[in-house]
Amino acid sequence: MSKPTDLVQGTLDLLILKTIALEPMHGWGIAQRIRQVSGEVLQVNQGSLYPALHRLEQSGWIRAKWGESDHNRRAKYYALTPAGRKYLEQERTNWQRLSAAIGLVLETP
Amino acid sequence: MMRWFYKISLRLRSLFRKTRVEKELTDELRFHLEKLIEGKVAHGVTPEDARYAALRELGGMEQIKEECRDMRRVNYLENFLQDVRYGLRQLRRNAGFTVVAVLTLGLGIGANTAIFSVVDAVLLRPLPYRQPDHLVKIWGNFAGIGLPNNQNSISAPEFKDLESLNKSFTGVAAISGASANLGVGGTPQRVQAAVVSPSLFAILGAKAAFGRTFLPEEGEAGHENVVLLSYGLWRRGFGGEPGVVGSRLKINGASYAVVGVMPAGFQYPVDAEIWAPLAFKPNDLTPANRGNHGLEVLARIKPELSLQQAREDMKAVTKAVEDQNKDYPYAQFQFAFTLTPLLDEMVSDVQTALWILTGAVALVLLIACANVASLLLVRASAREREMAVRMAMGASRPRLIRQMLTESVLLSLLGGVAGLLIAHWGLRALIALTASILPRVAAASLSGTVLVFTMLISLGTGILFGLAPALHTSGEVKHESLKGGGRTSTAASVSQRLRHALIVAEIALSLVLLNGAGLLVKSFLRLQEVDGGFRPDHVLTMSLSLPEEKYSKPEQVRAFYRDVLDRVSKLPGVQATGAVSLLPLSGSGSSGTTTIDTQAVPPDAATPEADWRTVTPGYFRAMGIALVSGRYIDERDSDQSPPVAVVDETLARTYWPREDAVGKRLHRGGVSPTAPWATVVGVVRHVRYRTLEAQSRVEVYWPEAQNAAHSMSLAIRTSSDPHQLAVAVQKEVAAVDPEQPAYQIRTMDEVVEGSLVGRRLAMLLLSIFSGAALLLAAVGIYGIMAYWASQRSNEMGIRRALGAQKGDVLGLVVGQGVKLTLIGVGIGIIGALALTRSLSSLLYGVKPTDPPTFIAVSLILTAVALVASYIPARRATRVDPMVALRYE
Numbered sequence: 001m002s003k004p005t006d007l008v009q010g011t012l013d014l015l016i017l018k019t020i021a022l023e024p025m026h027g028w029g030i031a032q033r034i035r036q037v038s039g040e041v042l043q044v045n046q047g048s049l050y051p052a053l054h055r056l057e058q059s060g061w062i063r064a065k066w067g068e069s070d071h072n073r074r075a076k077y078y079a080l081t082p083a084g085r086k087y088l089e090q091e092r093t094n095w096q097r098l099s100a101a102i103g104l105v106l107e108t109p
Numbered sequence: 110m111m112r113w114f115y116k117i118s119l120r121l122r123s124l125f126r127k128t129r130v131e132k133e134l135t136d137e138l139r140f141h142l143e144k145l146i147e148g149k150v151a152h153g154v155t156p157e158d159a160r161y162a163a164l165r166e167l168g169g170m171e172q173i174k175e176e177c178r179d180m181r182r183v184n185y186l187e188n189f190l191q192d193v194r195y196g197l198r199q200l201r202r203n204a205g206f207t208v209v210a211v212l213t214l215g216l217g218i219g220a221n222t223a224i225f226s227v228v229d230a231v232l233l234r235p236l237p238y239r240q241p242d243h244l245v246k247i248w249g250n251f252a253g254i255g256l257p258n259n260q261n262s263i264s265a266p267e268f269k270d271l272e273s274l275n276k277s278f279t280g281v282a283a284i285s286g287a288s289a290n291l292g293v294g295g296t297p298q299r300v301q302a303a304v305v306s307p308s309l310f311a312i313l314g315a316k317a318a319f320g321r322t323f324l325p326e327e328g329e330a331g332h333e334n335v336v337l338l339s340y341g342l343w344r345r346g347f348g349g350e351p352g353v354v355g356s357r358l359k360i361n362g363a364s365y366a367v368v369g370v371m372p373a374g375f376q377y378p379v380d381a382e383i384w385a386p387l388a389f390k391p392n393d394l395t396p397a398n399r400g401n402h403g404l405e406v407l408a409r410i411k412p413e414l415s416l417q418q419a420r421e422d423m424k425a426v427t428k429a430v431e432d433q434n435k436d437y438p439y440a441q442f443q444f445a446f447t448l449t450p451l452l453d454e455m456v457s458d459v460q461t462a463l464w465i466l467t468g469a470v471a472l473v474l475l476i477a478c479a480n481v482a483s484l485l486l487v488r489a490s491a492r493e494r495e496m497a498v499r500m501a502m503g504a505s506r507p508r509l510i511r512q513m514l515t516e517s518v519l520l521s522l523l524g525g526v527a528g529l530l531i532a533h534w535g536l537r538a539l540i541a542l543t544a545s546i547l548p549r550v551a552a553a554s555l556s557g558t559v560l561v562f563t564m565l566i567s568l569g570t571g572i573l574f575g576l577a578p579a580l581h582t583s584g585e586v587k588h589e590s591l592k593g594g595g596r597t598s599t600a601a602s603v604s605q606r607l608r609h610a611l612i613v614a615e616i617a618l619s620l621v622l623l624n625g626a627g628l629l630v631k632s633f634l635r636l637q638e639v640d641g642g643f644r645p646d647h648v649l650t651m652s653l654s655l656p657e658e659k660y661s662k663p664e665q666v667r668a669f670y671r672d673v674l675d676r677v678s679k680l681p682g683v684q685a686t687g688a689v690s691l692l693p694l695s696g697s698g699s700s701g702t703t704t705i706d707t708q709a710v711p712p713d714a715a716t717p718e719a720d721w722r723t724v725t726p727g728y729f730r731a732m733g734i735a736l737v738s739g740r741y742i743d744e745r746d747s748d749q750s751p752p753v754a755v756v757d758e759t760l761a762r763t764y765w766p767r768e769d770a771v772g773k774r775l776h777r778g779g780v781s782p783t784a785p786w787a788t789v790v791g792v793v794r795h796v797r798y799r800t801l802e803a804q805s806r807v808e809v810y811w812p813e814a815q816n817a818a819h820s821m822s823l824a825i826r827t828s829s830d831p832h833q834l835a836v837a838v839q840k841e842v843a844a845v846d847p848e849q850p851a852y853q854i855r856t857m858d859e860v861v862e863g864s865l866v867g868r869r870l871a872m873l874l875l876s877i878f879s880g881a882a883l884l885l886a887a888v889g890i891y892g893i894m895a896y897w898a899s900q901r902s903n904e905m906g907i908r909r910a911l912g913a914q915k916g917d918v919l920g921l922v923v924g925q926g927v928k929l930t931l932i933g934v935g936i937g938i939i940g941a942l943a944l945t946r947s948l949s950s951l952l953y954g955v956k957p958t959d960p961p962t963f964i965a966v967s968l969i970l971t972a973v974a975l976v977a978s979y980i981p982a983r984r985a986t987r988v989d990p991m992v993a994l995r996y997e
């Protein structure tokens with residue numbers, strides 16, 4: 001199984017942070033949301049998703065809490081920490097600057 | 110802030126609530142899996158198929174888990190502990206392997222630790238004085254005399270020059286050795302004393318434990334007699350009674366006031382136990398005394414100046430002294446004051462030998478490492494399957510390397526512990542062996558520095574010998590390995606090449622070591638054949654030192670020695686007796702400028718620096734110094750008769766070539782001082798007074814009758830074992846003067862032996878180390894060849910079945926061993942050619958590239974390798990072809 005789109009590590013972090021910025025979500029939900037919002041373009045590989053979540057948690061950007069999911073099942077919900085929110089803003093700016101720059105390069109005839 | 114707190118609490122949680130964290134991980138992933146299955150079922154897939162599809166999609170549950178664990182960071186610690194536990198279990202399970210490896214490493218690490226303790230104590234530790242790096246010894250270097258006799262002590266007038274002319278020292282002190290006869294507890298005792306400038310203690314930064322050190326005015330002639338005691342002497346001789354300060358002592362028959370006791374551990378010069386202030390008499394400072402070089406001079410360089418700046422300053426002082434003393438042959442001998450840092454001064458003789466031994470033990474450790482590495486490689490091949498399984502189960506490559514390294518480091522740390530035990534014993538033996546030749550070695554111990562060193566080399570060796578097997582094993586997942594069998598896989602040939610490389614390295618390193626040892630042994634044998642100009646067998650010697658206070662007149666001194674020698678010569682078994690101011694090979698002794706009445710050399714070359722010895726008539730016969738022409742000094746030469754001298758053959762040949770030296774004249778001092786001419790009555794063989802390795806200066810013997818010396822050594826030639834006479838001779842000395850102790854009672858053979866002890870030790874240690882290297886290499890070759898043969902037992906079986914004779918199989922295995930050995934020998938010879946040059950200063954009469962030694966060593970090594978591969982080869986021939994064939 002090849003990955004549909006190779007996500008650069010930093011990019012996946014950014015997507016996860018943005019996705020849970022609205023409300024706490026579990027891993028499955030995050031993967032689904034990214035896929036839906038990106039119009040089925042971005043398929044997050046589970047093999048990278050969970051290590052990324054654990055890394056972000058260990059770095060203190062997000063924190064995990066066990067909560068009730070549908071059908072009374074326990075699931076691990078991830079939410080942004082205040083530090084994580086700042087980090088997201090910073091990374092988003094970085095990303096915009098970077099993509100704008102790449103766009104410029106590509107569109108220059 | 111919050112973030113860090115959170116991070117730390119997470120780490121702690123993953124460390125201490127490990128099962129909980131693990132369960133959460135499993136739950137989280139299972140939840141994901143279930144969601145995935147649900148999704149598929151909702152699309153109409155059967156639950157069974159959905160499950161398989163989901164698992165496939167997820168791609169290796171265990172791998173994801175392991176990656177998540179890695180994110181926890183504490184994983185390193187956790188894995189490490191796990192690796193340690195696992196490693197220990199592995200080591201316990203392979204007890205035989207573990208014991209062999211730990212012992213091998215223990216020997217290597219132990220030897221390194223012991224030698225390093227000695228190096229640390231002797232070479233590395235600073236001297237126990239204030240700012241010891243600013244302390245220097247000053248020597249008078251007469252380059253014109255040539256090695257090894259060009260370094261001179263300083264004369265009293267020169268010392269005064271140094272004091273007044275230097276611009277770079279905070280102080281200069283002169284030290285003159287002496288001995289004190291001290292009546293302690295009724296029996297006469299000889300105590301090593303030092304007569305020193307009062308400034309010495311300030312220069313060293315030493316204060317008295319109680320009382321005081323010397324006052325400047327006590328260094329002037331005519332001042333009251335005062336002494337300082339060492340802590341040891343104070344405890345031993347005076348029961349540690351503080352009242353001793355201020356009391357009076359009888360030393361050498363005169364009365365001295367004790368002004369202080371030095372603290373425990375204070376030592377300068379080495380062995381001195383009593384100090385008296387040095388005061389120059391007017392006579393000492395006359396121009397005639399300029400050539401009387403007998404003072405050791407110590408100085409402290411000003412704190413703001415470097416050694417280099419002080420050396421520059423010495424050039425100016427040298428120039429000034431030369432200009433002010435045109436009548437002394439400074440210019441002719443290219444004189445210069447030279448500075449040597451005090452530590453270098455103390456250890457220069459042993460420095461090279463110690464560093465070479467350090468290098469040698471390091472090589473032994475390398476060989477030990479190579480041995481253990483090849484053992485590990487053999488084991489690694491056996492564990493290929495285990496590693497393949499681990500990789501398939503999600504272990505990453507770095508993780509496997511870490512685990513293998515943990516195992517090897519565990520092994521080397523155990524080796525380190527064994528090494529410390531071995532070093533503990535080894536160091537004791539080493540200190541006992543070297544106490545007399547290595548300064549400061551008594552302080553060698555397994556100190557903190559040494560423990561850190563041992564720790565570091567243990568870790569280092571663990572990584573060194575573990576790395577090759579670890580990298581090799583974790584190369585790639587070997588699918589064949591998983592399938593079992595795997596004995597014939599190509600990976601095995603990589604590991605085999607590695608093992609062969611290790612063997613080659615071991616042989617090469619052993620060859621370097623053996624060569625070094627061989628060269629030292631040969632030098633030692635050469636040196637023992639050297640004819641020193643005297644016959645050391647059957648000679649008993651002892652030293653006597655008459656106090657000037659009690660024996661103030663030359664007649665008294667003369668009478669004492671005459672009576673003692675008379676009495677001794679009547680003892681049974683005594684063939685000849687005599688006395689000399691300094692025995693051969695026991696120090697540099699006194700020397701001085703001598704003016705020779707000759708036409709054969711230009712006048713400015715006719716005033717050589719000669720070694721002077723004062724002798725009684727019987728000395729030449731007792732010491733076995735052969736007469737070349739004329740006669741020995743004898744009873745006719747008295748204080749009433751004209752002055753005479755005996756010279757050595759070198760002097761005679763140099764200054765009166767093609768002439769008979771007998772009847773010619775010479776006198777002490779330079780041209781102008783008016784010492785009386787002495788007539789040469791005889792020429793004797795040159796005696797190597799300073800070292801056996803080289804010729805000494807030209808030698809002049811003065812008759813004791815015309816030239817009393819208070820300190821003399823007796824030489825007694827006996828017909829039987831000289832040791833047996835020692836007590837009887839001491840009795841005769843006591844009969845003449847009961848207060849006079851005799852000391853340094855040794856046979857002449859022992860004196861010669863003593864002058865070689867440093868060399869003997871270096872040779873012995875290097876031989877032991879290279880023997881150990883040879884043994885390790887032999888074990889290594891045996892192990893590898895045995896493994897090689899067992900791996901190929903089926904091949905052997907096929908060969909035998911196809912008609913190969915036992916001899917063919919034998920030849921195959923032995924041939925393999927010989928091939929490796931020869932490659933190793935070749936590399937070793939190149940290495941030895943490059944390295945044995947560093948031995949040059951320890952060699953005598955042998956070049957560092959001595960072909961016979963190289964050939965002999967190569968042959969020995971090849972022979973040992975042959976035997977080591979013959980044993981497994983013979984076993985290989987015993988393999989029953991049928992058994993070997995069925996084995997596959």
